[in-house]
Amino acid sequence: MTTSPSGSSVAEAEAFLAANPDIEAVDIVLHDANGIGRGKIIRRHELVPFYRNGRHLPISILGLDICGEDVHETGLIWDQGDGDLRAWPIPDTLKRLHGTCPARAEVFMSMYTLDGLPMGSDPRHALARNLAKMEADGLHPAGAFELEFFLLANDRDASGRVQPAHAVLDGRPSSKTEVYSVDHLHGMQPLFSDIYAAADLAGIKAETMISEYAPGQYELTLHYRTNVLEAADDLMRLKRIVRMQARRHGVTACFMAKPVEHYAGSGMHFHVSLQSPAGDNLLMEEAPGQWSPLILNALGGLIETMAESMLVFAPHANSWRRFAAQSYAPVSPTWGVNNRSVALRIPAGDIRARRIEHRPAGVDANPYLVGATVLAGIRHGLTHKVDPGPETTGNGYDVPGSDRIPRDWREAIRAAEGSAFLKHALGEEMHRTFCAIKAAEYARVARTIPDVDYDLYLHTV
Incomplete structure (x- = not known):
C-alpha cells in the first residue's frame, strides 16, 4: 500500500515545507478512545516520506487506558501479537504551531490496516462512517x-x-x-x-x-x-x-x-x-x-x-x-x-x-x-x-x-x-x-x- 487511503498527498507536505523553511520538526498525532493524542515527533526530512508511505505504529496504541497502560481486554495487544498497522496523515491537518522554538508543526493521522482499510478502533473513523451514512x-x-x-x-x-x-x-x-x-x-x-x-x-x-x-x-x-x-x-x-x-x-x-x-x-x-x-x-x-x-x-x-x-x-x-x-x-x-x-x-x-x-x-x-x-x-x-x-x-x-x-x-x-x-x-x-x-x-x-x-x-x- 503506497497510495494514501486517507486521501493525503505528498504535494501537500512539499508545499508546506517550501512555505515554512524554518520548520524543524512535526508532531504526528493520533487520537485514542479517550481523545488523548498519541504519536511521535518527526524531523523535517521525515515529513515527505511519512506522506508517501504512512508510518507504522503498534496496534496497541489504540488499546491504552487513561494512564497509557495496555488494556488486554480490547483484543488489541497480545491477541494481535502487538503488530504494526499503518497510520496516514489526514488531508489539510498539517499546521504550523504558534510560539514554538525551534519552529514546529503538527499533523493529525488516522490508523489503517496494512491493506488500507480503516482500523475499527480509531475513533475518527467512527465519526466518518456515521457522517457517510447521513x-x-x-x-x-x-x-x-x-x-x-x-x-x-x-x-x-x-x-x-x-x-x-x-x-x-x-x-x-x-x-x-x-x-x-x-x-x-x-x-x-x-x-x-x-x-x-x-x-x-x-x-x-x-x-x-x-x-x-x-x-x-x-x-x-x-x-x-x-x-x-x-x-x-x-x-x-x-x-x-x-x-x-x-x-x-x-x-x-x-x-x-x-x-x-x-x-x-x-x-x-x-x-x-x-x-x-x-x-x-x-x-x-x-x-x-x-x-x-x-x-x-x-x-x-x-x-x-x-x-x-x-x-x-x-x-x-x-x-x-x-x-x-x-x-x-x-x-x-x-x-x-x-x-x-x-x-x-x-x-x-x-x-x-x-x-x-x-x-x-x-x-x-x-x-x-x-x-x-x-x-x-x-x-x-x-x-x-x-x-x-x-x-x-x-x-x-x-x-x-x-x-x-x-x-x-x-x-x-x-x-x-x-x-x-x-x-x-x-x-x-x-x-x-x-x-x-x-x-x-x-x-x-x-x-x-x-x-x-x-x-x-x-x-x-
Whole structure:
C-alpha cells in the first residue's frame, strides 16, 4: 500500500515545507478512545516520506487506558501479537504551531490496516462512517463544539485543592465567580491573544471568549462548520492549543469535567443541524414555533438513545460529578426551547440558523465519539420517526426522569456494554475497545483508596 487511503498527498507536505523553511520538526498525532493524542515527533526530512508511505505504529496504541497502560481486554495487544498497522496523515491537518522554538508543526493521522482499510478502533473513523451514512441519505450534518475549561494555578492551596490561576497580565488573584465579567478577561488577555494566534495558524475560527460560572472557568466558542468531522478536528486541536499556550504562560489548562466540587463543571456542548445538498437548513420550521417533523424526530432519537450512550458523553469517574441539579448540566433526557436546564436545547434566534444544542457531554469526552453517537441517534430518530414527547418548559430540573439515564459511571458502563445501538453507532471494534478501556479504568479507580476514606474512617471505625 503506497497510495494514501486517507486521501493525503505528498504535494501537500512539499508545499508546506517550501512555505515554512524554518520548520524543524512535526508532531504526528493520533487520537485514542479517550481523545488523548498519541504519536511521535518527526524531523523535517521525515515529513515527505511519512506522506508517501504512512508510518507504522503498534496496534496497541489504540488499546491504552487513561494512564497509557495496555488494556488486554480490547483484543488489541497480545491477541494481535502487538503488530504494526499503518497510520496516514489526514488531508489539510498539517499546521504550523504558534510560539514554538525551534519552529514546529503538527499533523493529525488516522490508523489503517496494512491493506488500507480503516482500523475499527480509531475513533475518527467512527465519526466518518456515521457522517457517510447521513450523507448517503441526502443529509449533511453541520455543527460546532463549545469548549469550556478551567485555568488553574500550578500549585495547590493550603488544603491541597486546586485553585484558580492568577491573572497572567499582573498576577492579580481571583476566587470569585466572575461570570461574564469583561474586566476579568483582561487579566488573561496575553494568554488569550496567544490562543487566538495559534488558532489562526491552524485555520480554526475561534470566536467568543467568556468568563464562565466558576472561578477560573472560561468558554471559547468555535465557528460553525459545514462538516462535523472538521468540527471535531477543530475541538481536538483547540484543546491542544489551549493546553500548550497556558503552559507557556505558567498556568494549567484543565479539561476535567468537574475539577472544583462547589462550582459548575465544564461541558462540551455540540450544536448540530442538517443541511440539504444545496445547503438549505432542513431543521428550519416554516413558521416560528411550528417545529418540523425532522427536528422533532431527531430530538426523539437522541432522547430514546441517551441512556445507553451516556458513557460516551461522560466517560470518566470524574465526569459523573458534573451532573447535579441547578448546575447547568442536564440530569434527565429532556428537550426544550431557549432553556439551559434541558439536555437538548433548541436555541433562540433566526429560524434559518435552527439547530439542536446537545448538552450532556463533558469537555473530557472524545468529540469524535460524541459526534458519531449524536449522528447515529439523530438517524435512529429519523428512521423510526421517534416522538420526543412534550417540550420541557420552565425548570427542567423539576421534571421527573432522572432515573431514565444511568445514575453513575458503573451503571453507564453496563448500559453501554449491552447496547446494540451503541455497537452500531461506534462500530463493533470501537465499541469493544471503548467499553473494555472504561471497564479497566473503573477497576483501577475502584481499587484505589481515596483521601475521603481516610477523612471519614481512619479514626472513627
